[in-house]
Amino acid sequence: MTSSARCKTDRIYAEQAEKLPPCRTGCPGGADVRGWIGVIAQREKSGLPADEAYRRAWEIIVDRNPFPSVMGRICPHPCEDGCNRVDKDGAVSINAMERFIGDWAIERAWALPVMDEGPQAESIGVIGAGPAGLSFAYQMARRGYSVHVYEASDTPGGMLRHGIPAYRLPEDILAAEIARIVAVGVELHLASRIGGDLSLAKLRERHDALFLGIGAQRARRLGIPGEDGPGVWTGTEYLGRKKNGQPIDLGRKVAVIGGGNTAIDAARSARRDGAEVVLVYRRSRDEMPAADHEIEDALVEKVGIECLAAPVEIRRNDGHVRTLIVQKMELGELDASGRRRPVPIGGKQTEMEVDSVITAVSQEPEWDRLDQEAPDGARMESRLWAGGDALGLGTASIAIAQGRLAAETMQAELRGLPAPQPLSDHTVQTGQVKLDYYDGQERVQRAHIPTAQWLSQPDMEVDRTITREAFEGEAGRCLSCGLCFGCQQCWMYCNPSGYTRLETVGPGMYFSFDPEKCEGCGKCIEICPSGYLAPSE
Amino acid sequence: MSILDADDGGDLAGALAALQSDEEGELSLHDGSRVAVIGGGPAGSLFSYFLLQMAENVGLEIEINIFEPRHFTHRGAAGCNHCGGVVSESLVQTLAAEGVNLPPKVVQRGIECYALNQDVGTVEIATPLNEKRIAAVYRGNGPRQSEPLEFIGFDRYVQDLAEQKGARIVRKLVSGLQRLGGGIRVLCPDGSGGDFDLAVVATGVNSHFLEGVDGLEIGYSGPETRKAFLCEFPLGRKEIENRLGAALQIFLLDMPGLKFAGLIPKGDLATMCVIGENIDEQLIEAFLEAPEVKRCFPDGSVPPHICHCFPRVNTRSAVKPFADRIVMIGDTGTTRLYKDGIGGAYRTAKAAARTVMFSGISEDDFRQHYWPTCEKIESDNNIGRFLFAVTRQVQKWRFLRRAVLNMTAAEQRRATGPRRMSSVLWDVFTGSAPYKEVLLNTFHPAYVATLTWHIMLSLVIGVFSFGSRGQR
Numbered sequence A: 001m002t003s004s005a006r007c008k009t010d011r012i013y014a015e016q017a018e019k020l021p022p023c024r025t026g027c028p029g030g031a032d033v034r035g036w037i038g039v040i041a042q043r044e045k046s047g048l049p050a051d052e053a054y055r056r057a058w059e060i061i062v063d064r065n066p067f068p069s070v071m072g073r074i075c076p077h078p079c080e081d082g083c084n085r086v087d088k089d090g091a092v093s094i095n096a097m098e099r100f101i102g103d104w105a106i107e108r109a110w111a112l113p114v115m116d117e118g119p120q121a122e123s124i125g126v127i128g129a130g131p132a133g134l135s136f137a138y139q140m141a142r143r144g145y146s147v148h149v150y151e152a153s154d155t156p157g158g159m160l161r162h163g164i165p166a167y168r169l170p171e172d173i174l175a176a177e178i179a180r181i182v183a184v185g186v187e188l189h190l191a192s193r194i195g196g197d198l199s200l201a202k203l204r205e206r207h208d209a210l211f212l213g214i215g216a217q218r219a220r221r222l223g224i225p226g227e228d229g230p231g232v233w234t235g236t237e238y239l240g241r242k243k244n245g246q247p248i249d250l251g252r253k254v255a256v257i258g259g260g261n262t263a264i265d266a267a268r269s270a271r272r273d274g275a276e277v278v279l280v281y282r283r284s285r286d287e288m289p290a291a292d293h294e295i296e297d298a299l300v301e302k303v304g305i306e307c308l309a310a311p312v313e314i315r316r317n318d319g320h321v322r323t324l325i326v327q328k329m330e331l332g333e334l335d336a337s338g339r340r341r342p343v344p345i346g347g348k349q350t351e352m353e354v355d356s357v358i359t360a361v362s363q364e365p366e367w368d369r370l371d372q373e374a375p376d377g378a379r380m381e382s383r384l385w386a387g388g389d390a391l392g393l394g395t396a397s398i399a400i401a402q403g404r405l406a407a408e409t410m411q412a413e414l415r416g417l418p419a420p421q422p423l424s425d426h427t428v429q430t431g432q433v434k435l436d437y438y439d440g441q442e443r444v445q446r447a448h449i450p451t452a453q454w455l456s457q458p459d460m461e462v463d464r465t466i467t468r469e470a471f472e473g474e475a476g477r478c479l480s481c482g483l484c485f486g487c488q489q490c491w492m493y494c495n496p497s498g499y500t501r502l503e504t505v506g507p508g509m510y511f512s513f514d515p516e517k518c519e520g521c522g523k524c525i526e527i528c529p530s531g532y533l534a535p536s537e
Numbered sequence B: 001m002s003i004l005d006a007d008d009g010g011d012l013a014g015a016l017a018a019l020q021s022d023e024e025g026e027l028s029l030h031d032g033s034r035v036a037v038i039g040g041g042p043a044g045s046l047f048s049y050f051l052l053q054m055a056e057n058v059g060l061e062i063e064i065n066i067f068e069p070r071h072f073t074h075r076g077a078a079g080c081n082h083c084g085g086v087v088s089e090s091l092v093q094t095l096a097a098e099g100v101n102l103p104p105k106v107v108q109r110g111i112e113c114y115a116l117n118q119d120v121g122t123v124e125i126a127t128p129l130n131e132k133r134i135a136a137v138y139r140g141n142g143p144r145q146s147e148p149l150e151f152i153g154f155d156r157y158v159q160d161l162a163e164q165k166g167a168r169i170v171r172k173l174v175s176g177l178q179r180l181g182g183g184i185r186v187l188c189p190d191g192s193g194g195d196f197d198l199a200v201v202a203t204g205v206n207s208h209f210l211e212g213v214d215g216l217e218i219g220y221s222g223p224e225t226r227k228a229f230l231c232e233f234p235l236g237r238k239e240i241e242n243r244l245g246a247a248l249q250i251f252l253l254d255m256p257g258l259k260f261a262g263l264i265p266k267g268d269l270a271t272m273c274v275i276g277e278n279i280d281e282q283l284i285e286a287f288l289e290a291p292e293v294k295r296c297f298p299d300g301s302v303p304p305h306i307c308h309c310f311p312r313v314n315t316r317s318a319v320k321p322f323a324d325r326i327v328m329i330g331d332t333g334t335t336r337l338y339k340d341g342i343g344g345a346y347r348t349a350k351a352a353a354r355t356v357m358f359s360g361i362s363e364d365d366f367r368q369h370y371w372p373t374c375e376k377i378e379s380d381n382n383i384g385r386f387l388f389a390v391t392r393q394v395q396k397w398r399f400l401r402r403a404v405l406n407m408t409a410a411e412q413r414r415a416t417g418p419r420r421m422s423s424v425l426w427d428v429f430t431g432s433a434p435y436k437e438v439l440l441n442t443f444h445p446a447y448v449a450t451l452t453w454h455i456m457l458s459l460v461i462g463v464f465s466f467g468s469r470g471q472r
C-alpha cells in the first residue's frame, strides 16, 4: 500500500490505545479502579477462579492504598462523580465495592504484598501515625527499608482513630488494616512526641531520611468573646475524648459551629449523646464542605441546620454557657475560594439558648512544636518530606496519596532511579464510550441498618457492607472505559483479519493488532464500546 | 473461545449418546421450541419474519432470538452491512407480495435507468416497460460524516418487522456454538447466550464467525469470497439530480483486476461500488482517476469520499450449509453472484423457514427441502460466471465495446420494438432475472444477427476513425 494512496482518501487507521478512565483521574490517589474491577468482572473470560480474582483485585488496590476497608467507608469517593456510567443508570458503586473487598481481605487475614527489592541499608523515620505517615511507612517498608514511626498518641491512626466516630468507622476495621502495615516490618513507637526531649534534629541524626505526617492537630479559634472557658469545646477535642473513653457532658442543647466533616461528625455524635443539636454555618447549605450524604444523614438524625448565621458571642450565666448570639448573613461577591462571601445583614442578630458550644471551623498543623517553619511543598529537603493534612487540610485519600508519592520519589532519589512519572492525562469522555452497547442495570442500593437504630445504637456502624452478589453485579456494571474487555467485535468484524486472539487473556489483553493489515475503514473504532481503539496519529 | 470448547471434550461421548437417542421425530419444532438466529441482517431478519408468520398460521408457539450486536443506528461502517443498496424490482415486488412493503423512508431514491459508461461512450438504458423502479437503500444509518437522515436503513427496517412479528432482538455478538445432547448452545463473550433447539447462522461473510464453525465438525465449509470496495460521495441532492438523476451509472472499463463498478445515486450522496478480482488501494486510485469515472462528477473531478469499506462479496456457494439443528442462510449459505444478494438472502431465508416449519430440522430435512434452493441459485451463478467471462472479453476489445454500445443506443433511440441488448445488460446488472434467462435471450436469432451487424459496423468504424471518442 503506497502512502500516496493512503493520504488521498478518508482512511482511518486503527490503533490500540489505552486511556485513563475518569474514575482514576477523579481519585486523588489515582487508584486503578478500572484495573481491579476488571479483574473481577472479567474473571471468567480470563479463566480465574473467583478467590484468585478477588485476591488479585485487592492486591491492585493495596499497591497504592493499604486501607481499602477504611476508605471503602469514609472516602467521599470523587472517583464516582466522573464515572461514565452516570449518564446511563448511575455511577458504578466503586466505594461500596472497595469496602466489600477490603472486608473480604480482613476476614481472610491476607498479608500486604512486599516487593522483592530489599533489604536496603537506609533507616527511615516517620513522624505521625496518621494515614499519611502510615502510607509512607508501608511503601518504604515493602521496598525493604527499615522504618520507624513516632506517634505522640498511644494509639496509631491519626484522625481516623481520634476524629472519625465509630458509627462511620469501627475501630476493629482500622486496627486490622494498621496491624497489616506493621506486619510488613514497620516499627511503631507510640506515645513518642517529637519536639521537646526527642527533637527533630535528633531524629535527623538517627535516620537517613524523614517523613513528616503530623497532620493538623490545632483547632482554629473563632475569635469571639466567651470562646474560652467551660462549656466550649473544639470538635476534635470532643470527638477524641468520646472515642478514648473520656466523654464530655454537653448538656441538653448544643450548638455546633462549622460546616465541614468535623462539624457534622460532632453534631451527629452529640445527637447520640442525647442532646438537641443545631449546626450553625455562615454560608448556605450548597457551600457546606461536608460530603452531601453526611449532611443528609445528619438531617435524618434530626440535626437542626442554621445556615447563613455567624456566631458573634458566647454568654455565660453562673459559669455555665447559656446563650449564643448569632449574626444573620447573606451571600455577597465571590471570594478567593470561588464561593460567595457571607456578609452580615445590618442589625439582624438572634439569640440561641444553648448549654454548650462545639467549634469546628478548621485545624492547622503545629509546626512550631517541631521548631520548624511551615514548608511550602512536600519536598522540604532532599531527604525530608512532608505530606497529608500537615500541608493543608484534605482527606484521608489525599494523605495516603501524598505518603505514597513521597515514598516513590524518595526511593528513586536514594537508589538513583528516574523520578516516578505522573499519570498521563488522556481521559475517556462519555462520548467515546458507547453506552448503548452495555446492558442496563441499576446501581446497587446503599446498605444500612434501619434508621430507627441509628441513634438508639450509638456505636453501631450505620452502613453495611454490600453482599457478594451485589459486589459482583457492580463489577459487571463497569464499562472498562478506555481499555479492552474482550467484547470481540473488532476481531469479528475486521475484514482483513487485523486482530489476532491472544493465548492468555485478561483485562486489556485479548487481541493483538497488526496495523499493516488495516484497511482503514474505521469500523472497529466505531464499534469499540470502551473507547480503547482510536485512530492512529 | 473456540466454537467447541476444549473442556467440552470430556462430555462429547455423552453428548453423542444423547444425540443418537434423539429420535427422528424430535428433530422438528414443537410448541415452546427455541430458535437462535445468529445475525440480524436481511437473511436473519427475513427468516425470523417468515418462520413466525408460518408458525402463527399453523398455531405453533415458538420463540425466536435474533442475536445481533449492531444497532443499525450508528452512522458509518460500524452500523452498516456494506453493500450497494440496490434492491431489484423483482425483489421489491416479491417482498411486497409477502407483505414487506418498502416504505418511502427506506427507499433513498427510485432508480429509473442505467447509464453504461465505457471508454467508447455512454448510453442510457431505461427501465424495461411494466417494471417497478429499482429501490436504492442504505443498509445502515448512512455514511460516517453525513447529515442525519430521516430515512431508515433497510436492515433496520426488516429487523423491526421481525421484532413486530414477535422475534426477540438480543444485542449481543455470538462467539461460538456448541452442540449439546438435543440442542445447540449459543455462546456470547460476556458469558450469556442460551440453549436452543435450532441455530440459524446468518452472519454474512463480513464477520469471522464462520471460522469457528469448523470446530462443530459438520462438514460445512464457508463460501468463497473476494474483496470489494464501497465509498460514499457527498454530492448534494441538487447536484445528484442534475448530473445523475435517477440513473445508476455502470462502468465497464478495461482495467486489470476490475470486473465492473457502479455509482448509485441516493438522497444527498452517491455510493460507488467496485467489484473485481484484485481490489486494492492502487486499483481504486487508478479507477477513480479514469476519465469515464471522472466525467460523471461535477467539474469532471472525483471529490473526496466520506466513508468507505472493503467488504467481502460471495463468489462461490458454501459446502453443505446445514446439519442437524443447524442451517446457514444468506451469504453464509448461497447467494446470487455479484448482484441481488438481498434477493439471495430472501430466497434462502424463505426456503429454510419453510423446511424448518413443514419438514423438520434434521440434516436430511435440510438436504431434501432446503439445499435444492441453494443448488438452483448456484447453477444459475455458473451461467453468470460464463456471462461475466464474455463481458470481460467485451471489455477487452474496443470494437466489441463499441458494438454493444451502438446496439444499445440504437435500441434506446427507437420508440418501439424489442430492446434485446438493453434487456440483456439490464438483467446482468440489476439482478432482475436469473442469469439463465439472460443467456437464453442472447441466443435469440434476432439478437445474434443485430449484434453481428453492429460488430462489423464497429470494426469498420474502428479502422477508419482511429482514436476518435465515442458519442455521449
Ligand SMILES: Cc1cc2nc3c(=O)[nH]c(=O)nc-3n(C[C@H](O)[C@H](O)[C@H](O)COP(=O)(O)OP(=O)(O)OC[C@H]3O[C@@H](n4cnc5c(N)ncnc54)[C@H](O)[C@@H]3O)c2cc1C
Binding pocket: A074, A075, A076, A127, A128, A129, A130, A131, A132, A133, A150, A151, A152, A153, A156, A157, A158, A159, A160, A163, A164, A165, A192, A193, A194, A195, A213, A214, A215, A216, A217, A236, A239, A261, A262, A263, A265, A369, A370, A387, A388, A389, A390, A393, A394, A395, A396, A397, A399
Ligand atoms: C472529625 C473528622 C472527620 C473526618 N472525616 C473524614 C472523612 O470522612 N473522609 C476523609 O477522607 N477524611 C476525613 N477527615 C480528614 C482526615 O481524617 C485527614 O485528612 C487525615 O486523617 C489526614 O491524615 P494525616 O496523616 O495527614 O494526619 P492525621 O490523621 O492528623 O495524623 C497525624 C498524626 O501525627 C501525630 N503527630 C502530630 N504531631 C506529632 C509529633 N510532633 N510527634 C509525633 N506524632 C505527632 C498525631 O498524633 C496524629 O496521629 C476527617 C477529619 C476529622 C477531624
Ligand SMILES: Cc1cc2nc3c(=O)[nH]c(=O)nc-3n(C[C@H](O)[C@H](O)[C@H](O)COP(=O)(O)OP(=O)(O)OC[C@H]3O[C@@H](n4cnc5c(N)ncnc54)[C@H](O)[C@@H]3O)c2cc1C
Binding pocket: A492, B038, B039, B040, B041, B042, B043, B044, B067, B068, B069, B070, B081, B082, B083, B084, B085, B086, B087, B088, B172, B173, B174, B175, B202, B203, B204, B205, B206, B207, B208, B209, B228, B229, B230, B273, B274, B311, B312, B313, B314, B329, B330, B331, B332, B335, B339, B340, B341, B342, B343, B344, B345
Ligand atoms: C460491495 C458489495 C456490494 C453489494 N451490493 C449489493 C446490492 O446492491 N444489492 C444487493 O441486493 N446485494 C448487494 N450485495 C450483497 C449483499 O450485501 C449481501 O448478499 C447481503 O447483505 C447478505 O445478507 P445476510 O443477511 O446474509 O448477511 P449480512 O447482510 O452480512 O448480515 C449479517 C449480520 O450478521 C451479524 N453478525 C455477524 N457476525 C455475528 C456474530 N458473531 N454474532 C451475531 N451477529 C453477527 C452482522 O452484524 C450482520 O448484521 C453487495 C455486497 C458487496 C460486498
Ligand code: SF4
Binding pocket: A021, A022, A023, A024, A033, A034, A037, A082, A083, A084, A085, A092, A094, A477, A478, A479, A480, A481
Ligand atoms: S465505568 Fe468503570 S472505568 Fe468507567 S469511570 Fe466508571 S468505574 Fe471507571
Ligand code: SF4
Binding pocket: A012, A013, A014, A490, A493, A494, A495, A496, A497, A498, A517, A518, A519, A520, A521, A522, A523, A524, A525
Ligand atoms: S476494522 Fe480492521 S480494517 Fe477496519 S479500521 Fe479496524 S483494524 Fe482497520
